[in-house]
Amino acid sequence: MARAVTTNRKALNTAIAWTIGFVIFFPILWTILTSFKTEAQAISDPPIFLFFDWTLENYSVVQERSNYMRFLWNSVIIAGGSTILGVMIAVPAAWSMAFVPSKRTKDILLWMLSTKMLPAVGVLYPIYLIFIKLGILDSRIGLTIVLMLINLPIIVWMLYTYFREIPGEILEAARMDGASLKEEILYVLTPMAIPGIASTLLLNFILAWNEAFWTLNLTAAKAAPLTAFIASYSSPEGLFFAKLSAASTMAIAPVLILGWFSQKQLVRGLTFGAVK
Amino acid sequence: MFFKNALRAATAISLVATTGAYAENLTIATVNNGDMIRMQGLTDDFTAKTGHTVEWVTLEENVLRQRVTTDISTKGGAFDIMTIGMYETPIWGANGWLVPLDDLSAEYNAADILPAMAGGLSHDGTLYAAPFYGESSMIMYRTDLMEAAGLEMPDAPSWSFIAKAARAMTDRENDINGICLRGKAGWGEGGAFITAMSNSFGARWFDEDWNAQFDTREWSDTLNFYYNMMSDSGPAGYPTNGFNENLSLFNQGKCGMWIDATVAASFVTGADSTVADSVGFALAPDNGMGVRSNWLWAWALAIPAGTQKEAAAKEFIEWATGTGYIELVAANEGWANVPPGARISLYENPNYQAVPFAQMTLDSILSADPNNSTVDPSPYVGIQFAAIPEFAGIATEVSQEFSAAYAGQQTIDEALAKAQALTNDAMEAAGYR
Numbered sequence: 008m009a010r011a012v013t014t015n016r017k018a019l020n021t022a023i024a025w026t027i028g029f030v031i032f033f034p035i036l037w038t039i040l041t042s043f044k045t046e047a048q049a050i051s052d053p054p055i056f057l058f059f060d061w062t063l064e065n066y067s068v069v070q071e072r073s074n075y076m077r078f079l080w081n082s083v084i085i086a087g088g089s090t091i092l093g094v095m096i097a098v099p100a101a102w103s104m105a106f107v108p109s110k111r112t113k114d115i116l117l118w119m120l121s122t123k124m125l126p127a128v129g130v131l132y133p134i135y136l137i138f139i140k141l142g143i144l145d146s147r148i149g150l151t152i153v154l155m156l157i158n159l160p161i162i163v164w165m166l167y168t169y170f171r172e173i174p175g176e177i178l179e180a181a182r183m184d185g186a187s188l189k190e191e192i193l194y195v196l197t198p199m200a201i202p203g204i205a206s207t208l209l210l211n212f213i214l215a216w217n218e219a220f221w222t223l224n225l226t227a228a229k230a231a232p233l234t235a236f237i238a239s240y241s242s243p244e245g246l247f248f249a250k251l252s253a254a255s256t257m258a259i260a261p262v263l264i265l266g267w268f269s270q271k272q273l274v275r276g277l278t279f280g281a282v283k
Numbered sequence: 284m285f286f287k288n289a290l291r292a293a294t295a296i297s298l299v300a301t302t303g304a305y306a307e308n309l310t311i312a313t314v315n316n317g318d319m320i321r322m323q324g325l326t327d328d329f330t331a332k333t334g335h336t337v338e339w340v341t342l343e344e345n346v347l348r349q350r351v352t353t354d355i356s357t358k359g360g361a362f363d364i365m366t367i368g369m370y371e372t373p374i375w376g377a378n379g380w381l382v383p384l385d386d387l388s389a390e391y392n393a394a395d396i397l398p399a400m401a402g403g404l405s406h407d408g409t410l411y412a413a414p415f416y417g418e419s420s421m422i423m424y425r426t427d428l429m430e431a432a433g434l435e436m437p438d439a440p441s442w443s444f445i446a447k448a449a450r451a452m453t454d455r456e457n458d459i460n461g462i463c464l465r466g467k468a469g470w471g472e473g474g475a476f477i478t479a480m481s482n483s484f485g486a487r488w489f490d491e492d493w494n495a496q497f498d499t500r501e502w503s504d505t506l507n508f509y510y511n512m513m514s515d516s517g518p519a520g521y522p523t524n525g526f527n528e529n530l531s532l533f534n535q536g537k538c539g540m541w542i543d544a545t546v547a548a549s550f551v552t553g554a555d556s557t558v559a560d561s562v563g564f565a566l567a568p569d570n571g572m573g574v575r576s577n578w579l580w581a582w583a584l585a586i587p588a589g590t591q592k593e594a595a596a597k598e599f600i601e602w603a604t605g606t607g608y609i610e611l612v613a614a615n616e617g618w619a620n621v622p623p624g625a626r627i628s629l630y631e632n633p634n635y636q637a638v639p640f641a642q643m644t645l646d647s648i649l650s651a652d653p654n655n656s657t658v659d660p661s662p663y664v665g666i667q668f669a670a671i672p673e674f675a676g677i678a679t680e681v682s683q684e685f686s687a688a689y690a691g692q693q694t695i696d697e698a699l700a701k702a703q704a705l706t707n708d709a710m711e712a713a714g715y716r
Contacts, residue, residue, distance in 0.1 A: 047555045050531040072320065131353060139359050223346060224353060227361040228310045228338035239341035242315040243472070244526045244544065246555065 035259065041252035042066070049249040065253035073236060075257060082232035083261075084147050085222070086215035089154035090208055093162045096155075098204070101166035102192055106175055116167065119160040127157075127220045138225060145227040153225065154215045162211055169203030170196070205272045209265070216262045233258035306334040307595035312351050313366040314344050314582060317549075318416050318622045322603060325611055329602045335595045344471070355380045355587050363592045364599060367412055367585050369403040369653070373670050375585070376406035382586040382593055384410045384600065391601045395626050400581050403653050403664075412583035413604040416546070417624030419647035420479065420577045422565040423533065423551050424540040425558060428452045428459065432539075439566045442483065442508065442576075445540065449516035452539030461516030463538035464509070466689045467525035470675050474682030475578060475667035476542075481505040483569045483576040487657040488669050488706075493715035495706035497681075497699045506685065506695045513689065522689035534558065542567055544580070545647055548640035549619055564643040566650065572658050578667035579651035581625065624648055677709045 012020075041049050043061045069075070104112045134153065135144070143149030173196065181195040197204065219234040226235060237258050240251040266273065313319045319341070326337045340362065342350060351365045355375065367375070375381050387393050393401075393410065400414040422440070429436055432451035437444065449461030465476040478488070486501035496502060513521050516539075518532055526543060533541045534556040541547070552559045567577035584603060586596045602608060606628055612621045618634045623644055629635050630645045656666040663669035668678065681702040688698035710716050 045555075047534070047557075050535070052531070052535060052537070072323070132357065135353055135357050135359060139357060144359055145361055223342070224350060227312070227340050231340070235340075235342070238343055238346055239315055241343035241346075242527075243344050244546065245316050245550070246527060246530060247315065 035263075038252045038255050038259075041249055042256045044249050044252075046246045046249045049252070050246060065249045066257070068250055069240070069253045069257065073239065073254070075236065078231060078233045078236040078258075079261065081147060081230055082216055082234075082258075085150045085154060085230070085232050086212050088147070088151040089158065089215045090211045092151065093155045093159050093211060094166075094204065094208060097159060097162040097166050097207075098192065098197070100163050101170050102196060104163070104167050105170035105173075106178060116164065119163060123157075123160055131224060134221075135225070144225060145229045145231075147230045150222060150225055150230055150232075153221050154218055157218070157221070158211050158214055161214070162207055165207045165210070166200070166203065169200050169207075172203075173199050202272065202275045205269075206275070209269055209273050213262055213266065306336070307363075307592045308336045308338060309363045309592060309595055309599055310338045310340060310361065311364040311366070311584075311599070312340045312342065312347060312354075312362045314347055315341050316546075316582075317620075318546075319366065319582070321612060321616065321620065322415075322608075325608075325615065328611060329599060332602065333595070333598050335598065337599070345469075358587075358589050360587070360589060360591075362587060363590045363596045365585050365587060366415070366582055368583065369579065369581050370665065370668050370670060370675070372404045372412045372583060372585065373406045373664065374672055376409065376411035380588055381411040382588055382590070382596075384413055384586075384597070387413075387597065387601055391605050395606070395628050397625060397627055397648060399579055399648055399651060399653070400583075400625055403579060404581060404583050412581075412585035413600045414581040414583045414625040415604050416622035417579070417581040417648060418545045419579055419624070419644065419651050420476075420543055420567050421545050421548075421643055421647045422540055422542050422567060423548060424448075424563050424565065425452070425536075425538070425561055426563040427561040428539045429563070436563060436565050439575075440568050442568045442570050445542075445568045446508070446512045446516075449512055449540060453516040458537055459539060460518040460532070460537060461539045462512065463518055463524065463529040463532050463541045464513060464521065465525055465529065465543065466513065466517075466522040466686055467528075468679070468683040468686040469525070470668065470678035470682060472525040472682070473522075473686055474678045477505065477509065477682070477685060478678070479567070479578040479667045480509065480576045482574045482656050482658070482666065483567075483572065484508070485570070485572050485574075485658040487659055487661045489661055489663060489710075491660055491662050493662060493710050495703050495710065497703035497706065502699055503695065506688070506699065510689060510695060522686045542576075545624065545640070545644040548644065552619075552639065564640050566643070566647060574656065574658050575650055577647050577651050579648065579653055580667070671715075673709055673713045673715075677706050680705055 040056070042065055043063070044055065044059055045062060045064070048055055048059050104116065138144040138149055141149070177199070178191055178195060181191050186195060217234070219238075222232050222234045223238055226232070237251070237254050240247055240254040323339050323341070330336055347366065348371070351362065351367065352371075353359070354361045355365070372381070376383075396414060397417060400417045401410060404410060404412045404414060422436070422445070424436055429448065429452065432448065434448050434451060436448070445462065451461070453459065453461035465473045467473045481487075481502060484501050484505040486499060486505050487496050490496055518524065518537065526547070529538065529541050529543060530547060530550055532538050533551055536558045541551075548564060550556065551562050556562075567575050569575045584600045586593060586600070590596060604625065606626060609621045609626065609629060613634065619638050621629065621635065623629070623641070630641065635641050651666055653664050653666050663671060668674050684693075684698040684701045687693050688695050707716065
């Protein structure tokens with residue numbers, strides 16, 4: 008029987024949830040606020056919170072200095088491409104591990120995850136040399152492949168977890184009805200795992216969007232995404248905090264909006280199978 | 284008529300074809316600072332003059348350093364021109380990674396480059412990078428606070444005067460710190476400052492056999508002096524303060540003195556400063572040992588060996604670091620905003636001489652000698668760094684130990700002992716000892 012929750016308790020829980028939410032969101036809020044300040048206001052001590060002369064000057068300077076749309080387009084292609092490619096590879100992989108496990112499946116899953124523990128800088132030079140040899144340095148295709156590879160373990164793990172929640176008998180029934188392997192995955196498994204696949208897509212899109220090590224090190228002028236756009240406004244010698252904040256706000260805005268609109272699906276996917 | 288038109292058309296087509304074949308698209312990696320951003324805005328002038336176009340890759344200094352190092356050491360060819368500093372240039376020049384700039388045109392007048400800059404950007408007498416702007420470090424101080432403290436800043440003060448003035452100017456109740464200095468970990472941050480300061484105390488990183496010298500009295504004197512002065516007169520949280528944090532404090536009127544890059548002079552006297560009208564300048568302090576505590580640095584343009592666009596890259600370097608560019612900036616943004624510290628002729632120009640910090644910047648640059656930066660002889664070139672590939676890694680670790688000592692996490696003696704051990708270990712592993 009569920010425990011009765013008192014009104015006071017509800018109010019307390021709500022207050023705690025809002026406080027935690029505000030603390031988590033505060034750095035983003037502060038970045039957005041700073042983007043509307045002058046450089047002098049951005050560094051003022053004590054900090055100014057809301058009562059300042061709001062200005063759009065930083066956005067205008069950033070627009071003038073940088074080709075934002077090119078960076079944005081690169082981000083969309085690289086993050087989107089790597090996510091779609093990753094899911095295309097991960098769905099069959101997760102299917103086989105979830106429904107046709109071998110005695111080494113767990114080891115393979117752990118090994119895949121262990122590759123995420125390797126510091127990226129440790130393989131920078133080999134990857135860089137491979138990119139030079141293949142002629143894909145500073146190219147969107149090169150970055151799409153690299154980001155797909157680094158996120159693949161997470162995609163496989165997430166999908167494996169979701170697929171394990173789907174009763175194997177349903178797939179068995181489909182097979183008995185004459186469904187081929189392709190039909191089984193495409194028309195039976197995938198529709199049932201849509202929430203899980205959607206949240207995997209979204210989470211990996213965000214991971215790829217925010218990835219800063221490879222996107223900075225493998226690009227120059229042509230394929231640089233929004234992470235390079237932000238990095239171009241950071242400086243240890245000179246005050247660029249307000250402009251940096253404007254650039255950051257412009258870089259996170261698309262993914263923030265995407266997350267805002269798809270939060271229901273995201274939460275549903277992430278909690279899929281959590282309550283039995 | 285037909286033949287005339289045909290001839291005209293053929294000439295036009297051939298001209299377009301020639302220009303198309305000759306015009307290059309240069310990719311330039313650079314740092315994000317005011318001077319470089321200004322240059323990006325003026326690139327159209329270069330394109331109009333040469334037909335070459337430019338794509339800029341602007342990165343934060345440390346990111347840029349890692350990015351261009353990866354590219355040049357693997358011969359990646361991602362960039363046609365790189366913005367590098369005095370630390371990398373002689374090392375990369377010695378490795379054969381850079382195109383020598385020994386055949387620049389007569390109009391460029393390479394002899395006009397300040398000797399200190401040319402020396403720091405050369406290897407074996409060959410220039411490998413052309414300075415875009417140069418800097419040293421100097422004291423920027425509040426003339427009103429100095430006067431209120433009943434003191435007068437000499438043009439070339441000593442550390443003991445600076446410590447005395449700092450204590451006299453400190454007013455904790457009104458949130459005024461007598462002195463603001465870098466304490467942040469990082470070889471280019473607090474590490475650069477303390478190394479330059481240590482030179483004036485007679486300390487050095489290595490003896491002539493590449494043995495670390497942190498166990499000497501000179502290093503102990505340097506760190507104890509710095510720590511005591513900052514404890515008495517520095518801002519709270521100074522162990523994590525770098526250039527930007529101190530600039531912010533100074534511009535808000537919270538520092539009596541600030542010793543840092545000469546390039547900061549235009550910021551503290553600029554529109555964002557609340558104390559712009561009461562700033563004075565003086566040479567970085569000494570300790571009566573014949574060496575001052577100022578550093579020398581330049582951001583310079585270099586061409587990676589193996590680029591397919593060497594000729595166009597040299598044209599760009601001549602445009603960006605020549606006297607014509609200085610005049611272009613002056614015409615567009617005023618003389619106070621021209622890139623300083625690179626050319627002798629700039630300091631002979633009466634228009635620039637009228638800029639309040641021009642002479643002190645020049646004096647600071649001229650008083651810095653990367654080849655004789657220490658009181659006792661040392662085996663390395665460089666003032667705030669030693670121009671060896673291992674230095675950046677070692678100095679970052681050493682500065683982390685120092686910052687931990689400033690923050691009270693360990694004693695000065697412990698920090699120096701750790702610095703001594705880790706430096707000797709690293710130098711031994713690298714085969715110097």
